[in-house]
Amino acid sequence: MDTESMINSGWMLTATVAVTLMLPGLALYYGGLSRTKNILNTVMIVFGGFAVTAVLWVLYGYGLTLGDSAGGLGLIGNPAGLFGIGSLLGEETAPGAVPAILIAVFQLIFAGLTVGIIGGAVEGRMKFSSWLVFAGVWATLVYFPVAHWVFAFDSEDGSVTGGWIANKIQSLDFAGGTAVHMNAGVAALVLAIFLGKRKNFPAVGRPGNLPVAVIGAGLLMVGWYGFNGGSSGGINESAGVALANTLIAACAGLLGWLFVERLRRKFATSLGAISGILAGLVGITPAANSVSPLGAVLIGLVAGMIAFATLGLKERLGYDDALDAVAIHMFPGIFGTLAIGFLAAPDSPAGEAGLLYGGGLTLLGREAIAVVAVFAYTFIVTSLIAWVIKKTMGLRVDGAAEAAGLDTTLHAETAYDLDDIRA
Template identity: 55%
Template sequence: MDTGSTAWILAASMGVSLMIPGLALFYGGMTAARSTLNMMMMVFGAVAVAGIVWVLYGYSAVFGNSYGGLGLLGNLEEYAGSSQLLAEQSDATLPPALVASFQALFAAITVALIAGAVADRMRFGPWLAFSALWVTLVYLPVAHWVFAFDATDGSVVGGWIANQLKAVDYAGGTAVHINAGIASLAVVLVLGRRRSWARPERPHNLVSTMLGAGVLWFGWFGFNAGSALAAGNAASVVFLTTFAATCAAMLAWLLVEQLRDGHPTSLGAASGAIAGLVAITPSCGAVTPVGAMVIGLAAGAVCPFAVGLKRRFGYDDALDVVGVHLVGGILGTLLIGLLASPAAPNGRAGLFYGGGFALLGAQTVAAAAVLAYSFTVTLLIALALKATLGLRVSAEAEEDGVDHALHAETAYDLSPSLAVGGGSLPHPGVVALPETRTTTTTG
């Protein structure tokens, strides 16, 4: 057992766990004030659902021996309940439970990303049901394709993208970002536009959004560098490329805003950083630091225009999950085929390094497969839930704000009373005290 690497992955996992409140702050600040608690609840609720699914059968579906050796899905019974992960394995350098915990956070963050697309209008119960179904039917199979590698002794067969196609996805460009991005498009097509679509509301708290972006940036180092699964040179290189790409993407996004709109914005800075982090996620172990900056510049330049496509095509992606995560994920995945350097930890050569078109072809097939599968299955899940449970809140609730309608709470109570939302009912647990007057004597 490698105690140094164990300590590093424990720390990386804690960093990734900070992405949960980071995402909640990032998304929460971008919504209207009357919907921010619901947005945060959707993030936390999705994480909770994904965690339960992961422990019961999710780890087994991703890392179990592939059914029939086809590379499509792991054996659901092999690690059912995760009790088999308790014992230390003599041939493992990391505790199995630690690897399972680290990967559980990937599943949780991925489904939580979709929450931003459906902000302000989706009922909370159906959202939790959607999260459970989506993790089960979409994330687990795709994660098996991408993250499950064959055992060196042939005892375990992993996913087809990782082992047969041999595409590169260091930390989840396909399984996380393309997957969540295209799923977001599918579900908003079923859900429909917000009532405020014609008069879009500004983000209510950009301080929260920038703080959330900073917390996400911190956690992303654990997300990417932790995917090395060892404390060593690979994790260190990935840390550097992640940082370089993020800086370049932020500056590129701000430059686009300056040239297009006449002013750089704090929302643009936060969005640019996230776009760079998304794009470098699959490529962080495949490119040089300069290559990482090129990928960051591409994401920061392209994603601002991709965000505007929702107005042109009429789909209501509330918080730009499609424009940032789908487009950024595709860019980062495909640019590996051009910029991959044999000197990087992945050791693969892209077109610009003499590798020909083979790697670019593999990256294209991997991206296309995830796009097609995730969109189709997500669309079916959303249609089924719409027909059974119903997805939308009432028009009145949407107009007045989903925080109070769904959770009987408000994020900001600016009234002088202790009442929730300015009403007459006191907050549970608050006892009204008689007014008292204090006199202070100074000598």
């Protein structure tokens, strides 16, 4: 391995460790927002969905996502020869490149986290067994194909054909505004609809442990440096710009959310602060290497405002997205992707010009096609998956289990030993 490859591999190892922090971060964030009787179940939802996806990624997910596109159509990768990703061991690394096995692990984490994000919609009412089945089927039929569309690029020598969004449409999505955040947000919306509302919705109780949720959000923020920065594939200008824009958008997202929250509710809350941070991070994810720092400020501010503004949709439209995966991931993900068409800076590593920099409508059109295609595909296929599981295994626990809490009824545990405190 040459020196440049070693340096780039060192960065990718660091980014992979950082992005792995997002797993406990997401579990703590969602767990802290859950009601006390469901905190451990919510943590299990995140870890369980990640584990199922990771195993499937090794078996065939890597091939379906990053393998040579079947028939050259850009719709799905061909897993032939990539079963177990064992063929990546000892593979010759081109000068300056990162070993394929490391990229495979980095992308594995993306897949597992995307499934985990969906779990925010199901708090307190979904069977754990049904969730694990849903996670595996959804990863196979939705995430792997969509990630192929967005993340699989044609090889320079033309020997490998990638996904149609990345190569034929040439939509810009640096780290997953469509494939990760919008994808998971749409699936969360569908699952919330099929599960139905919790008892007493919307008056379902308060978060069980806000300090834990704040810690989780902090871990997510740190991990996002790996999520966006690692998407550069090595130490280069894209990595530096992505890291800078990630931090800037997170801070702007906090301010955007709190500004609107203060106007509407007369208070600025810690829950609002961490929600705004995450909304800003989601918004900048697709645009991390294509906008200027000022563009990142604007994206973060507006993403935070959009996330707050869309919170009320679940009450008006009647879907119970328990932990707001739709408001914080779907809507900012859509906004961040479309914002590229306006704010892409020609001197950024992506080298594209948005409307505000004198570019035409072409880039915005490409981003819009990606958004519409992923939204439609994910909504339809996720609906079919949820419908089949509901008709066979059933999606929802019974009323008694829901009332008692899923920690005790499904896992025989409690997060807090309250009897010991009383004694």
